[in-house]
Amino acid sequence: MIFLISSFLFLLIGSLLSFLCRCEETKKWMALGGVMVGSVTGLIPAVFVLAGKGPLSSSLPIGLDLLSAFFLIAILFVSLLTALYSWGYLKGEPHMTVYCTFFPLLVGAMEAVVVARDGFLFLICWEVMSLASFFLVTAEHETPKVRHAGWIYLIATHLATAFLMAFFVILFKKAGSFAFDDFVRLSPLSASLSGILFLAALIGFGTKAGIFPFHVWLPHAHPAAPSPISALMSGVMIKTGIYGILRAFTFLGPPPLWWGETLIVAGIFSAVLGVLYALMQHDLKRLLAYHSVENIGIIVIGIGLGFIGRTLHNPILQLLGFTGALFHVWNHAIFKGLLFLGAGSVVHATHTRAIDRLGGLLKKMPVTGTTFLIASAAICGLPPLNGFISEWLIYVGLFRASQSLSQLPLFLSVAGVVGIAFAGGLAIACFTKVFGVVFLGEPRDPTIDGVKESSLSMRVPMGILALLCIGLGLYPQFVLPVLISICQQLDPSLLLTSALNETFSSLSTISIIFVMLLILIASLLIFCRFQLKSKIIRKALTWDCGYALPSSRMQYTAASFGEPIGTFFRVLLKPITSSRADHFEEHVVDLSERSFFAPLFQRANRFLTFVRRQQRNRIQDYLMYIFMTLVILLLWEVWFGI
Amino acid sequence: MDWLIVGIILTSFVMLGASRLASCIRMVALQGALLSILPLLAKPSFWDFHGLLLFVGSFTIKALAIPFFLFRSLKEARIKQEVEPVVSLHMTLIGGGAVLVLAFSSFRFFALPTAPFPSLIVPAALATVLIGFLLLISRTKAITQVVGFLVLENGVFLFGMTLLSDFPLTVEMGVLLDLLVGVFVMGIMVYHINRTFDHIDTTVLSKLRDIE
Numbered sequence: 001m002i003f004l005i006s007s008f009l010f011l012l013i014g015s016l017l018s019f020l021c022r023c024e025e026t027k028k029w030m031a032l033g034g035v036m037v038g039s040v041t042g043l044i045p046a047v048f049v050l051a052g053k054g055p056l057s058s059s060l061p062i063g064l065d066l067l068s069a070f071f072l073i074a075i076l077f078v079s080l081l082t083a084l085y086s087w088g089y090l091k092g093e094p095h096m097t098v099y100c101t102f103f104p105l106l107v108g109a110m111e112a113v114v115v116a117r118d119g120f121l122f123l124i125c126w127e128v129m130s131l132a133s134f135f136l137v138t139a140e141h142e143t144p145k146v147r148h149a150g151w152i153y154l155i156a157t158h159l160a161t162a163f164l165m166a167f168f169v170i171l172f173k174k175a176g177s178f179a180f181d182d183f184v185r186l187s188p189l190s191a192s193l194s195g196i197l198f199l200a201a202l203i204g205f206g207t208k209a210g211i212f213p214f215h216v217w218l219p220h221a222h223p224a225a226p227s228p229i230s231a232l233m234s235g236v237m238i239k240t241g242i243y244g245i246l247r248a249f250t251f252l253g254p255p256p257l258w259w260g261e262t263l264i265v266a267g268i269f270s271a272v273l274g275v276l277y278a279l280m281q282h283d284l285k286r287l288l289a290y291h292s293v294e295n296i297g298i299i300v301i302g303i304g305l306g307f308i309g310r311t312l313h314n315p316i317l318q319l320l321g322f323t324g325a326l327f328h329v330w331n332h333a334i335f336k337g338l339l340f341l342g343a344g345s346v347v348h349a350t351h352t353r354a355i356d357r358l359g360g361l362l363k364k365m366p367v368t369g370t371t372f373l374i375a376s377a378a379i380c381g382l383p384p385l386n387g388f389i390s391e392w393l394i395y396v397g398l399f400r401a402s403q404s405l406s407q408l409p410l411f412l413s414v415a416g417v418v419g420i421a422f423a424g425g426l427a428i429a430c431f432t433k434v435f436g437v438v439f440l441g442e443p444r445d446p447t448i449d450g451v452k453e454s455s456l457s458m459r460v461p462m463g464i465l466a467l468l469c470i471g472l473g474l475y476p477q478f479v480l481p482v483l484i485s486i487c488q489q490l491d492p493s494l495l496l497t498s499a500l501n502e503t504f505s506s507l508s509t510i511s512i513i514f515v516m517l518l519i520l521i522a523s524l525l526i527f528c529r530f531q532l533k534s535k536i537i538r539k540a541l542t543w544d545c546g547y548a549l550p551s552s553r554m555q556y557t558a559a560s561f562g563e564p565i566g567t568f569f570r571v572l573l574k575p576i577t578s579s580r581a582d583h584f585e586e587h588v589v590d591l592s593e594r595s596f597f598a599p600l601f602q603r604a605n606r607f608l609t610f611v612r613r614q615q616r617n618r619i620q621d622y623l624m625y626i627f628m629t630l631v632i633l634l635l636w637e638v639w640f641g642i
Numbered sequence: 643m644d645w646l647i648v649g650i651i652l653t654s655f656v657m658l659g660a661s662r663l664a665s666c667i668r669m670v671a672l673q674g675a676l677l678s679i680l681p682l683l684a685k686p687s688f689w690d691f692h693g694l695l696l697f698v699g700s701f702t703i704k705a706l707a708i709p710f711f712l713f714r715s716l717k718e719a720r721i722k723q724e725v726e727p728v729v730s731l732h733m734t735l736i737g738g739g740a741v742l743v744l745a746f747s748s749f750r751f752f753a754l755p756t757a758p759f760p761s762l763i764v765p766a767a768l769a770t771v772l773i774g775f776l777l778l779i780s781r782t783k784a785i786t787q788v789v790g791f792l793v794l795e796n797g798v799f800l801f802g803m804t805l806l807s808d809f810p811l812t813v814e815m816g817v818l819l820d821l822l823v824g825v826f827v828m829g830i831m832v833y834h835i836n837r838t839f840d841h842i843d844t845t846v847l848s849k850l851r852d853i854e
Binding site for chain 1: 728741748772775776778780
C-alpha cells in the first residue's frame with residue numbers, strides 16, 4: 001500500500017513541479033520522470049497482487065484487488081512506455097506546459113479510478129481524469145478543429161458523468177454510505193431498480209469506453225490529441241470504462257438475462273460499425289480511433305457472454321466470456337498503444353495525418369513500419385499474435401453458447417460469431433489499406449521530404465510493445481491463471497469444470513502450432529535469402545505494373561480501398577462522394593452523430609435559443625431563479641422529504 | 643430575547659415596505675444593532691469576554707460602518723431618494739408575508755438545537771434570508787442591492803447564532819468577513835457604475851447580453 005501511495009505522490013509532484021518550473025527541459029524531466037517513477041512504484045504492488053499475494057486494503061478508501069490490479073498494470077505499463085516515448089516525441093513540440101502538467105495528472109487519476117473504493121472518491125478521480133484528458137486533447141488549441149473536438153469530448157464526458165452520478169447517488173441512498181463494500185452488501189436489489197442502475201452504468205461507463213452509439217467523442221478527440229496521449233487514451237483510458245462496467249456489476253447482484261443480451265447487441269453494433277467507419281477514414285489517427293470502437297465492441301461481447309453464462313449458471317460461458325474480454329483489454333492496450341505510437345512517429349516525421357499524402361515510409365522508417373505491421377496483424381486477430389488468443393477465447397465461448405443455449409441468446413451468440421468474424425475480416429481490409437498506403441509504395445506527396453526514422457527513445461517503447469504482442473500470442477498460458485482468478489473474484493460461486501480445463505489446455509496446442517509456424521516462416525525466409533544470394537537482384541519502382549513511366553499518382557489510394565465497401569454498405573454509411581474524371585473523394589458522417597446526436601443537439605439548441613431570447617439579462621431575474629429554486633427545494637424537503 | 647428576534651423580522655418588513663433609500667439604510671443599521679446584541683445574551687454572565695468582543699465587532703460593522711458608507715455613497719452619487727421597485731411595494735410586502743408563513747410552517751423539520759436561544763430563531767433566520775432575497779429581486783438600484791445582500795447576511799448570521807456554543811469564534815468571524823467582502827465588492831460596483839453611466843441602476847447591465 002505504501003508503494004501505491006508513493007506512486008500517487010510521485011505523479012502529483014511531477015505534475016506540480018513541471019507546472020511550476022520555467023525551463024522547458026526541466027519541465028520535461030519532471031513530468032516524464034514523475035510518470036516513470038510513479039508507474040514503476042505503482043506496478044510493484046499490482047504485480048504482487050496479481051501473483052496471488054492477496055488483495056491489499058487500507059484505512060483509506062482505496063484498495064487493490066485482482067480486478068483493480070489487472071487494469072492497473074495495463075494503465076501503468078502503457079503510461080511508462082508512453083513517458084519514454086514522449087522523451088523523443090516532445091523534442092521541438094510546442095505546448096510543453098499543458099502536456100507536462102496534465103500527463104502525470106492523467107496517469108495519476110486513472111490509477112486512482114481503479115483503486116478507489118468509495119463512490120465519492122471514484123467520481124472525483126473520474127472527473128480529474130476527464131478534465132486532465134480534456135486539456136491534453138486541446139493542447140494544440142490554435143486549430144479550430146482541435147477546439148471543436150475538445151468541446152465534443154467535454155460534453156460527452158460530462159453527460160457520462162451525469163449518468164454515473166445518478167448511479168452512485170441511487171446506490172448511496174440505498175446503502176447509506178459511499179463505500180463500495182456497502183454497495184456490494186446491498187444485493188439483491190429489486191429488479192426495476194437494478195435495471196435502472198444497469199442502464200445508468202452502461203451509458204455512463206459506455207460513453208467513456210466508446211460503445212456504440214456513445215462513441216461519438218472518440219473519432220474527434222483521438223486525432224486532436226498529441227499522439228502519445230492518443231495512445232494513452234485509446235490504449236488505457238477508455239478501459240477505465242470497461243473497469244467501471246465490471247466493477248459496477250459487482251454491486252448489482254446476479255444479472256438478469258437481458259443485461260447480457262443488451263451488452264452483446266451493443267458489442268456487435270460497436271464492432272461492426274466501428275470497423276466499417278474505420279475503413280472509410282482518410283485520417284490515420286481517426287481511423288485508429290474507430291478501431292478502438294471496434295475492439296471495445298469485442299470486449300463488450302465477451303462481457304455480455306459472461307453475463308449470460310452467469311445468469312444461466314453455465315461456468316464455461318462465463319469463464320470464456322470474461323477471460324476473453326479481460327485478455328482483450330490487455331491486448332488492445334498493447335497493440336492499440338503501439339499503433340498510436342507508430343502513427344505518432346509517422347505524424348512527427350511527416351507532419352500530416354492524411355493517409356493519402358503518405359507512402360513508401362517503410363524504407364525510411366523500418367522500425368516504425370515493422371512494429372506497425374505487427375500491431376496491425378495483432379489488431380486484426382491474426383495468429384500467432386495476442387489479438388488472436390483473446391478473440392479465440394470469445395469465439396470458443398460463443399460457439400459453446402450456440403451449442404447449449406436456445407431462443408434469443410442462441411440467436412445472439414450466432415450473431416456475435418458472425419459479427420466478430422465480419423469485423424475481423426473488415427479489419428484486415430482496413431489495415432491492408434493503412435499499411436499498404438502509408439508504408440508501402442512510393443511517396444505520394446513531393447512536399448513531404450526529409451523523413452527520418454524516429455529517435456531511439458521512441459523506437460524502444462514500440463519495440464517492447466511489438467515483442468509483447470508476439471510474446472502474449474505465443475505463451476498466453478502465462479496470463480490465464482490470473483484471468484481465471486479474476487473471474488472467480490467476480491463470481492465466488494464459479495466452479496472450474498473439466499470441460500473448461502480441456503478448452504484451456506488446447507491453448508498450449510495452439511502455442512506449439514504458432515511456434516512451428518514461426519519457425520516455418522523464418523526458415524522459408526532464410527531459404528529465400530539463400531536462394532537469391534547467387535542471383536542478381538534488380539530494384540525497380542513499386543507499382544510499376546508494366547508502365548514505362550509510372551507516377552506516384554497511379555498508386556492505389558485510401559479512397560480506392562474504401563470505395564467498394566462504401567458502395568456496398570451505402571444504405572448504412574451514406575457516403576458523400578464527389579468524383580470527376582481525375583478526382584474522387586468520399587466522406588462519411590457517423591451514423592449516431594448524423595441521426596442521433598446532431599438532431600438531439602439541434603433541438604436542444606433551438607429550445608435554448610428560445611430560452612435565451614426570453615431572458616432580459618437583469619441581475620434581479622437571475623436572483624429570482626435562485627430564489628425560486630431555493631423555495632421549491634425547501635418545500636420539497638420539508639413536505640415530501642427527499 | 644424574543645422581542646429582539648421579532649424586532650429583526652419587523653425591521654426586514656419595514657425595509658420591504660420603505661419607499662425611501664435613507665429609511666432602508668437606517669433600518670438595516672437598526673437590524674444590525676439588534677443582531678449584535680444577541681451574542682451578549684447568549685452567555686449567562688453579561689460581561690463574558692467573547693460575547694462582548696462579538697458584540698463590539700458586529701455592532702461596529704453592521705450598525706455603524708456599513709450604514710455610514712452607504713449614506714456616503716448615497717450622497718456622493720447624488721441619486722434620487724426613491725427606491726424604484728420592480729413590482730409594487732405592496733406586492734413585495736405580501737411576498738414577504740408568504741415567505742414568513744413558509745418559514746414558520748417548515749421550521750419544525752429542522753432539527754437544530756437552538757439553546758440558549760428560543761426556537762423562534764430558526765424560522766426568523768430563514769425568513770430573514772428569504773426576505774433578503776426578495777429585496778435583491780425586487781429592487782433595481784445598486785444601493786438597494788447592497789441592502790438586500792446585507793439582510794441576507796444578517797439571516798445567515800442569525801443561523802450562525804445557533805452554532806455559537808459549538809463553534810464560537812470561527813463561524814462568526816467567517817460570517818463578518820464574508821459580509822465585509824461582499825459589501826466592498828458591491829461598493830466598488832456602485833462607484834464604478836456611477837462613474838460610467840451616471841446612475842446606479844443595475845438594469846443597465848443588461849447591455850452586456852449576448853444575443854439580441
